[in-house]
Amino acid sequence: MANIKEEKVNIDGLDVNYKIAGREGPAVLILHGWGGSSDSWLNVQKELASSGYKVINPDLPGFGKSSPPLEAWSINDYSDLVFKFSDALGLTKFFLLGHSFGGRISIRFSKLHSERIEKLILCGSAGIKGRRDIKSLMIYSAARIGNAIFTPKLFLRFKEGVRSFFYSFIRNRDYVKARGIMRETMIRVLEEDLLPDLDFIHLKTLLVWGEKDKMVPLRFAEVFKEKIGGSELRVLPKVGHSPHLECPQELTSIIKDFFK
Numbered sequence: 001m002a003n004i005k006e007e008k009v010n011i012d013g014l015d016v017n018y019k020i021a022g023r024e025g026p027a028v029l030i031l032h033g034w035g036g037s038s039d040s041w042l043n044v045q046k047e048l049a050s051s052g053y054k055v056i057n058p059d060l061p062g063f064g065k066s067s068p069p070l071e072a073w074s075i076n077d078y079s080d081l082v083f084k085f086s087d088a089l090g091l092t093k094f095f096l097l098g099h100s101f102g103g104r105i106s107i108r109f110s111k112l113h114s115e116r117i118e119k120l121i122l123c124g125s126a127g128i129k130g131r132r133d134i135k136s137l138m139i140y141s142a143a144r145i146g147n148a149i150f151t152p153k154l155f156l157r158f159k160e161g162v163r164s165f166f167y168s169f170i171r172n173r174d175y176v177k178a179r180g181i182m183r184e185t186m187i188r189v190l191e192e193d194l195l196p197d198l199d200f201i202h203l204k205t206l207l208v209w210g211e212k213d214k215m216v217p218l219r220f221a222e223v224f225k226e227k228i229g230g231s232e233l234r235v236l237p238k239v240g241h242s243p244h245l246e247c248p249q250e251l252t253s254i255i256k257d258f259f260k
Contacts, residue, residue: 002049004042008065009088016085017065018058021049026118026259027094029086030057031102033124033242034186037064041099043248044255051256053095058085060102062182072184075192079108086116095259097121099244100216104194111200120201121255123208124216124241127194128223198227205231206258208251210239 004021019038028048030041038045038057045055059066061073061081069077082105086094095118098106103125110120205228209221218235225233234254236243243251 011084014061014067020056021045022054025052025054027091028053028055029094029096031098031105033100041244044244044252047252072188074188075108078105082109095119099123100126107194107197111197117203120203120205124213126216128220129193201228207233209235210243211235211237213241215241
């Protein structure tokens with residue numbers, strides 16, 4: 001099994017922590033989901049590195065051991081960070097794998113910097129709002145309404161408590177766990193619909209989805225497949241939103257087949 005080394009690089013004043021395994025071979029960049037970190041993808045990283053790939057697995061700013069952004073970030077900000085991160089590590093061409101929130105970033109990055117990507121994998125990718133994405137709509141709407149209601153100083157002290165209760169009620173644990181800048185970042189991220197970006201992706205693309213994914217249901221994968229020309233979809237039976245944790249070996253096997 002390949003050894004994994006943990007390192008840091010400073011980008012625009014932010015310390016970005018990352019794990020790297022395999023010093024030779026084609027480069028693979030993995031972008032984790034919201035609330036995750038490089039630790040979430042360790043099993044897949046080890047397997048890929050053992051198969052001859054150089055695998056880089058960063059903690060995105062605000063997660064894991066990386067510094068949080070200094071202000072609320074958008075998808076563009078995260079995409080810019082990935083570009084500068086790849087520059088700092090000398091990655092001019094690589095396979096890009098994005099899961100959930102990392103998929104959002106991968107979509108925007110693919111639109112803006114397709115010349116850097118060998119092939120693209122979107123695993124349970126978020127990013128499409130649509131009329132069926134009721135939870136995202138509720139989160140964003142509640143946040144904006146909450147800001148309006150609790151602006152007066154008299155009610156300001158109740159704002160976070162009421163917000164947290166609401167997000168607990170709709171079972172959005174990510175928002176409840178987030179603090180400060182990362183809460184505002186989450187709202188900015190959810191606000192943006194990346195559906196129009198898909199028309200600009202002309203890369204060889206693999207979509208990997210869990211059949212039982214409740215966070216980003218399989219019906220969204222069909223939209224991705226329709227919009228990204230030539231993409232292929234692999235559905236994992238009885239698997240939810242985290243195939244990298246639920247069936248890492250099966251997922252790694254699918255990834256390696258696609259890379260070949």
